[in-house]
Amino acid sequence: MAEIRHRVGINGSADAIYRLLTTDEGLARWWTTDTSGAGEPGSVIHFRFGDDGPRFEVVELVADRLVRWRHQGELPEAWMGTEVRFRIDAEEQQTIVNFSHANWRLADDFLAHCSTKWAMFMMSLKAAIETGRGKPFPDDVHIDFDE
Amino acid sequence: MAEIRHRVGINGSADAIYRLLTTDEGLARWWTTDTSGAGEPGSVIHFRFGDDGPRFEVVELVADRLVRWRHQGELPEAWMGTEVRFRIDAEEQQTIVNFSHANWRLADDFLAHCSTKWAMFMMSLKAAIETGRGKPFPDDVHIDFDE
Numbered sequence: 001m002a003e004i005r006h007r008v009g010i011n012g013s014a015d016a017i018y019r020l021l022t023t024d025e026g027l028a029r030w031w032t033t034d035t036s037g038a039g040e041p042g043s044v045i046h047f048r049f050g051d052d053g054p055r056f057e058v059v060e061l062v063a064d065r066l067v068r069w070r071h072q073g074e075l076p077e078a079w080m081g082t083e084v085r086f087r088i089d090a091e092e093q094q095t096i097v098n099f100s101h102a103n104w105r106l107a108d109d110f111l112a113h114c115s116t117k118w119a120m121f122m123m124s125l126k127a128a129i130e131t132g133r134g135k136p137f138p139d140d141v142h143i144d145f146d147e
Numbered sequence: 148m149a150e151i152r153h154r155v156g157i158n159g160s161a162d163a164i165y166r167l168l169t170t171d172e173g174l175a176r177w178w179t180t181d182t183s184g185a186g187e188p189g190s191v192i193h194f195r196f197g198d199d200g201p202r203f204e205v206v207e208l209v210a211d212r213l214v215r216w217r218h219q220g221e222l223p224e225a226w227m228g229t230e231v232r233f234r235i236d237a238e239e240q241q242t243i244v245n246f247s248h249a250n251w252r253l254a255d256d257f258l259a260h261c262s263t264k265w266a267m268f269m270m271s272l273k274a275a276i277e278t279g280r281g282k283p284f285p286d287d288v289h290i291d292f293d294e
Binding site: 002003004005006007008009010011093094096098099100107109111112113115116119120122123126141143144145146 | 149150151152153154155156157158240241243245246247254256258259260262263266267269270273288290291292293
C-alpha cells in the first residue's frame, strides 16, 4: 500500500487548527469552500470541487490531537479504501500537523498529483491560521494546466 | 521501502526543464543557489544549504526525458540508500515532471517534512521556468519554524 505524507509547522494553537479540521466552516477555509457534513464520528463530510467531489466518514476524533477520516463512495475511484489522518502536536514555538493519506493501491501518477496538491492544501491550512487567508478551491494553487 | 512522489505541469519545453535538472546553473535556480558538480553520469552533485548538504551521484540521463540520482555520503542519514528520479513527459499544452524520491527505510516524520519541502521545490522549478524566478535556498518557502 502506498501513502502520501506531509508535515507543516503552524504558528497557531492546536485548538484553532483542530477547528479547521472538524467543522464545515473551518474546512472551507483551506480545502474547498463547498464543504458540508462535518461533525462527530460517523458523520460523512462531502467536499465539492465544482459539480462533485469526495466524501469522507469521520472515524476518529481526539480533541486538539487527532482527526481520522475514511473515504466513502467511489469518487475519485483511486481513493476508494484510503484513509486520511491529521495528527496535531503542540510544540514550544509552533504546532505541528502531520498529514497522511494512506492505503493507496498504486503509487501512480495520480498519487503523485495528489501528493503535490495536498502539500498546497497543507500550506493553505497554515496560511488560513497564520494570515487569516487560506487558498481553498476555487482559489487553490494550480500545479498543472489540467485543473 | 517508502517513496515521496510529486507531479507538476509546466508551461515550458522539456529541453528547458532538462537543463534545470542537469546543470549547476539550472539546479541553482530552483533547489539551492550553492550547487556544484553537475554533469554526465558518474558526476557527484553537491547541494549545500548553509554549511553543508546532500550529495547525489548522477546515475542515468536521457536527454529531455529522464534524470536519475543516487544519494552519496551520509548527509542526511535518512537519505542513505535513496534515489531521486525526474521523468519529463512532453504533452500537448504542458510538460509534466514526475518526481520520485524512493527507497526510504521509514515513512517517518522526516519523510513527511521532506515530502512537503520537495513539493515547494517542484513549484520552485515550475516558477523558474514560467516566471524566470524560482525559490531556491536561501529564498525557499518555509514550511515550519525549525528551518
